[in-house]
Amino acid sequence: MLTNIxxxxxxxxxxxxxxxxxxxxxxxxAFAAKPDKASLAxxxxxxxxxxxxxxxxELFDVGxxxxxxxxxxFNIYPANTTGIEEYIAAGSGSFDVPLSYPKQGFxxxxxxxxxxxxxxxxxxxxxxxxTDAAKRIxxxxxxxxxxxxxxxxxYTQWTTGGYRDTFINCTALxxxxxxxxxxxxxxxxxxxxxxxGKIGIPSGAMTNGTVSPDKVxxxxxxxxxxxxxxxAHQASVDFFNGKxxxxxxxxxxxxxxLNSLGAKDSQTGKSLVDIxxxxxxxxxxKLSVLKANLSDEVKTNNTAVTQVYTxxxxxxxxxxxxxxxxxxxxxTYTDNDGD
Amino acid sequence: xxxYFYKTTPAAPLALFRLLFGLMLFGSIVRFWGNxxxxxxxxxxxxxxxxxxxxxxxxxxxxxxVLFAICGLSALLVAIGLFYRVAIITLFLSFTYIxxxxxSTYLNHYYFVSMVCLLLMFLPAHAYxxxxxxxxxxxxxxxxxxxCIDSLKLFVAILYVFAGLAKLNSDWILHAQPLxxxxxxxxxxxxxxxxxxxxxVPYVFSVFGCIxxxxxPFLLWNYATRPFAYVAVVVFHGLTALLFPIGMFPYIMxxxxxxxxxxxxxxxxxxxxxxxxxASSQFLHPRRTYAYSPAVKTALLGTLTIFFTxxxxxxxxxxxxxxxxxxxxxxxxxxxxxxxxEKAGYAQFTIKDQLGHQxxxxxxxxxxxxxxKMMSTQPDMLLQYAHLLRDxxxxxxxxxxxxxxxxxxxxxxRLGKPLIDPNTNLANEEDSFKPKPWITPFHDTIYGx
Numbered sequence: 028m029l030t031n032i033x034x035x036x037x038x039x040x041x042x043x044x045x046x047x048x049x050x051x052x053x054x055x056x057a058f059a060a061k062p063d064k065a066s067l068a069x070x071x072x073x074x075x076x077x078x079x080x081x082x083x084x085e086l087f088d089v090g091x092x093x094x095x096x097x098x099x100x101f102n103i104y105p106a107n108t109t110g111i112e113e114y115i116a117a118g119s120g121s122f123d124v125p126l127s128y129p130k131q132g133f134x135x136x137x138x139x140x141x142x143x144x145x146x147x148x149x150x151x152x153x154x155x156x157x158t159d160a161a162k163r164i165x166x167x168x169x170x171x172x173x174x175x176x177x178x179x180x181x182y183t184q185w186t187t188g189g190y191r192d193t194f195i196n197c198t199a200l201x202x203x204x205x206x207x208x209x210x211x212x213x214x215x216x217x218x219x220x221x222x223x224g225k226i227g228i229p230s231g232a233m234t235n236g237t238v239s240p241d242k243v244x245x246x247x248x249x250x251x252x253x254x255x256x257x258x259a260h261q262a263s264v265d266f267f268n269g270k271x272x273x274x275x276x277x278x279x280x281x282x283x284x285l286n287s288l289g290a291k292d293s294q295t296g297k298s299l300v301d302i303x304x305x306x307x308x309x310x311x312x313k314l315s316v317l318k319a320n321l322s323d324e325v326k327t328n329n330t331a332v333t334q335v336y337t338x339x340x341x342x343x344x345x346x347x348x349x350x351x352x353x354x355x356x357x358x359t360y361t362d363n364d365g366d
Numbered sequence: 367x368x369x370y371f372y373k374t375t376p377a378a379p380l381a382l383f384r385l386l387f388g389l390m391l392f393g394s395i396v397r398f399w400g401n402x403x404x405x406x407x408x409x410x411x412x413x414x415x416x417x418x419x420x421x422x423x424x425x426x427x428x429x430x431x432v433l434f435a436i437c438g439l440s441a442l443l444v445a446i447g448l449f450y451r452v453a454i455i456t457l458f459l460s461f462t463y464i465x466x467x468x469x470s471t472y473l474n475h476y477y478f479v480s481m482v483c484l485l486l487m488f489l490p491a492h493a494y495x496x497x498x499x500x501x502x503x504x505x506x507x508x509x510x511x512x513x514c515i516d517s518l519k520l521f522v523a524i525l526y527v528f529a530g531l532a533k534l535n536s537d538w539i540l541h542a543q544p545l546x547x548x549x550x551x552x553x554x555x556x557x558x559x560x561x562x563x564x565x566x567v568p569y570v571f572s573v574f575g576c577i578x579x580x581x582x583p584f585l586l587w588n589y590a591t592r593p594f595a596y597v598a599v600v601v602f603h604g605l606t607a608l609l610f611p612i613g614m615f616p617y618i619m620x621x622x623x624x625x626x627x628x629x630x631x632x633x634x635x636x637x638x639x640x641x642x643x644x645a646s647s648q649f650l651h652p653r654r655t656y657a658y659s660p661a662v663k664t665a666l667l668g669t670l671t672i673f674f675t676x677x678x679x680x681x682x683x684x685x686x687x688x689x690x691x692x693x694x695x696x697x698x699x700x701x702x703x704x705x706x707x708e709k710a711g712y713a714q715f716t717i718k719d720q721l722g723h724q725x726x727x728x729x730x731x732x733x734x735x736x737x738x739k740m741m742s743t744q745p746d747m748l749l750q751y752a753h754l755l756r757d758x759x760x761x762x763x764x765x766x767x768x769x770x771x772x773x774x775x776x777x778x779x780r781l782g783k784p785l786i787d788p789n790t791n792l793a794n795e796e797d798s799f800k801p802k803p804w805i806t807p808f809h810d811t812i813y814g815x
Contacts, residue, residue: 198554227726235724288550289565292781294810302781344712344774348782352710355551357611 028269028279029195029205035271035278037087038191041182043272044084047077048178052171059164062154064147071140075251078133082259085220086266088212089205090194091184098220099125100177104134105242108142111135115159115166122173131170133245139167142247200356207356210281214346217263222339225256230325232336238329240322252321257314264307267346281350290353299349306342313338371667373512374655376629377494378636380515381447384491386621388445391457391479394614395438404431407471408464411734415469415741415750418797423466436460444486447496454491458483469747470740474704475615478525482622485521485673488666489514493656495636500649507656511663517670518625521677523583528681528702530579535814537692537706538576542568543778544708545575552609578602586626599623610705687801692777693785693808695744696801711742711775711785715755719764727755743775745785745805752792769793783809 054073058066085098092098100122107129114120114130122131129135144150154160184190197204227233229243245251265272269280277283282300290299313335317324325332398404408430416423426433437460443453462480465471490510492498499506537543545568553562561567578598585595603616624632640650658666684697691698692707715727729738732754741747752769759767768791776782783806786792790804 200551233726235718235722288547290779293779294781299781340714340772344782348710348712348774348776352708352776353547353779355547355708 028284029198031269031271031278032209032280033185033191033194035273036266036269036280037084037089038185039272040084040087041185044077044080045178045182047073047080048175051077052175055167055171058154059167062151062160062164064151067140067147067151071248074133074136074140075248078137078245078251079254079258081133082255083262083272085259086213086216086262087209088216089208090190091181091188093208093212095177095181097177097181099128101132101174102134102220102244103128103132104137104224104244105129105246106134106138108138111138111166115162118162118165122169131173135170136167137245137247139163139170141245141249200354206354210351210354210356213263213266214343214351217339217346218343221256221259221263222336222343225252225259225321226332226336226339229321230329230332230336232333236329238325240325243321243325246322249322250319253314253317253319253324256321257311260307260310260314264304264311267303267307281354285350285353288353290349299345299353303342303345303350306338306345310335310338310342371511371513371663374509375512375515376633377490377508377510377656378629378632379625379627380489380491380510380518381493381495382632382636383518383622383625384447384486385445385495386624387482387486387618388441388443390614390618390621391441391461392438392445395434395441397614399431399434399438404434406734407736408467411468411737413732413737413751413754414467415737415747417466417469418746418799420466423463425467430464433460433464437464444491447492447498450492450496450498451487454483454486458487468737469744469750470734470737472699473613473615474700474702475612475618477700479618481521481677482518485517488669489517490656495640495650503652506649506652507654508650508652509655511656511658513667513670515625517674519583519587520674522622522625523587524674524677525702526579526583529704530576530581531815532701532703532706533572533576533579535706535812537778537812538572539814541778542572544706545571547708547779548610555608575602583626586623589628592626596623596627606705612705689801689805690808690810690812692812693775694802694805695746696805707778709743709775709777710782711739711773712782713738713742713748713751713771713773713786715752716770716772717755717759717764717767718770719759719767721765723764723767725759732758742773743785745802746797748773748786749792749795749797749802752795756793767793777808780810 051070051073054066054070058070060066081101084092085102088098110126110130114127120130121127140150143153154163157163185194194205198206200206223233225244229239231238240246243252244255267280268282269278270276271278282304285300286298291297292299292302313331316331317328317335321332408425409427411425414425437457440453440457440460443449444457458480461476461483465476465480490507493505493507493510533539546565549562549568549571551562553559555562582595582599582602585591586599588595600620603619606612607616637650681701681703684691684701687694687696689696692709713729715729716724717727718724729741733741733751741751748771752771756767756769770788770790771786771792772788773785774782775785785806787804787806792804795802795804
């Protein structure tokens with residue numbers, strides 16, 4: 028199972044992301060060299076592609092990604108626009124402290140290429156005629172450099188750094204080994220970064236119905252948040268089913284593992300895998316009725332968004348309790364005599 | 367007083383037990399410290415779960431390691447038998463204090479260790495082969511009352527028998543739960559790993575585990591079966607050490623099992639150790655009997671009677687509660703129920719008040735992963751946590767906060783179900799020994815004891 032996950036899922040997913048990331052860097056550099064509407068549009072499209080591809084790797088919170096907290100450098104939102112402007116004005120500032128996380132990555136780029144003006148002309152002007160245009164362009168460069176540097180640290184550990192072998196050879200199910208970390212990271216991603224981050228917090232489902240339309244992902248792009256949520260959710264579903272990123276064929280993964288354990292509802296005899304997949308389908312159905320602009324949806328169609336949250340919540344319980352329990356995955360190193 | 371209470375027996379088994387038990391505990395403390403668990407379990411958490419009735423036990427923060435140092439030192443003193451009475455009382459108090467700080471770290475074998483320390487406080491384990499007896503020859507004796515050693519044996523027998531009785535239930539025997547979940551997770555072990563892929567293997571393990579627990583004290587007690595029984599002890603506990611993260615417990619039980627061996631066996635070991643230290647024959651064979659004054663003896667026997675009565679009744683208290691024990695855990699702890707459940711849970715708390723405030727709690731802001739895991743499956747801890755949240759939010763802008771929980775618990779391979787009534791405001795519920803009506807009924811039946 029770990030070999031399939033490493034060779035057919037994680038590494039190819041990282042490779043795909045690297046392609047999109049490289050393309051975005053090229054477009055970003057082109058825009059920096061010659062900021063105009065055409066290069067902005069190219070850059071923006073490349074950013075959309077890379078951000079969408081990111082959703083397919085964020086869930087691998089294991090090994091180097093966990094060690095270097097990859098997510099913190101790529102996707103902590105809402106962006107801290109005041110902080111970003113301060114960093115731009117200063118021309119410097121650390122990217123390694125927790126306070127800097129919302130000042131970098133995709134959310135910061137979102138603000139810089141989508142949120143600086145109501146028209147593309149207005150945005151381009153901030154990079155051409157504005158007094159701090161040069162500093163702003165420099166900041167774009169700093170952002171992509173930082174993203175590439177953190178990502179390549181993680182990626183090369185998998186490709187040439189020997190982590191792949193470490194990963195597939197650490198077969199125990201305790202908190203320190205691959206399956207434990209992978210599953211704990213996967214469930215945490217689903218619970219905190221998909222359910223809460225993308226849906227629960229913006230919709231107000233987790234905060235007394237206080238709607239926060241400005242807390243959706245890719246807030247400044249307006250029409251991307253739903254795509255990102257759907258992509259991330261589908262990535263979680265595919266990972267659960269062990270689907271190869273290269274061929275789309277299912278291989279050894281959580282699904283086959285649970286099936287081999289015979290995990291099922293002892294009262295109805297229905298397999299846990301089927302129950303989880305049925306719940307994923309329900310989430311997909313609830314997502315499918317939403318419109319692209321999630322920020323508007325939480326204001327005008329809040330009930331439908333909240334329903335997504337409710338169904339995701341049920342999936343969280345199944346993943347977090349039924350699945351980890353069936354797999355006998357532990358969360359800590361300390362002694363335990365069986366609850 | 368029956369003649370039995372006048373019988374004496376060689377002191378060697380008790381002395382050797384004292385030595386090994388003390389060293390074992392010292393080793394445990396060093397291991398605990400070395401693993402960084404003092405910080406992890408007692409310094410890092412912001413909140414703790416004290417035991418009901420022992421709320422006065424407070425965490426010591428950065429001074430916790432001082433407590434561990436005292437505990438380790440007294441274990442070492444007990445081992446060599448120096449200042450024995452003071453050392454064993456200090457060991458009992460410090461060890462028990464540590465265990466009472468946080469329910470999340472409860473382990474049956476810690477309770478076992480505490481209770482053995484308590485017993486040892488009353489036994490003359492320092493009369494023979496100890497520094498105390500070396501320094502004070504009036505104390506030295508190689509014969510002690512037989513009941514002194516038998517009470518340790520009896521305690522170990524109670525542990526095994528209750529552990530065995532607890533396995534006489536349909537989940538364990540008929541469904542091989544939770545071994546059916548736990549064993550396949552170890553199919554990567556060398557040599558025996560492949561076995562765990564066979565569905566019948568957990569059943570074999572379950573049945574043997576149950577028979578082992580129920581019979582081992584008697585097989586150890588009986589001279590003829592003892593050697594085989596002890597091999598079984600080593601294999602059984604060795605296997606559990608290999609398969610489960612239960613720390614020192616297997617080794618403690620392997621060492622404790624030696625108490626059943628003949629005095630001659632212990633004497634040979636002690637003579638050997640004595641030779642290394644060039645101990646005089648007079649020190650090794652003083653030919654004296656340790657005797658209590660009649661008043662002390664009566665008091666001690668009375669104390670032991672109370673101790674064993676409690677030990678026999680306490681594990682049965684679950685019978686007084688309605689509902690399934692594994693589900694409600696009312697009367698579960700301190701009853702030698704070991705490795706019986708694979709229980710996992712999820713608890714999401716909502717806090718609201720009359721002014722319309724409402725928030726969902728991120729448990730990781732308050733608890734460590736271990737605490738959260740333990741809290742989410744154990745009703746009394748859920749309630750303690752709810753009260754902690756109530757008090758916290760009362761100080762953070764909520765007026766008379768109400769606390770509700772969306773809980774979901776899976777037990778022994780069953781799909782998850784809510785454990786707590788989601789409509790009960792836990793802020794208003796109080797913990798007690800009474801049944802907790804806000805635990806939802808278990809929608810299944812586990813037959814047996």
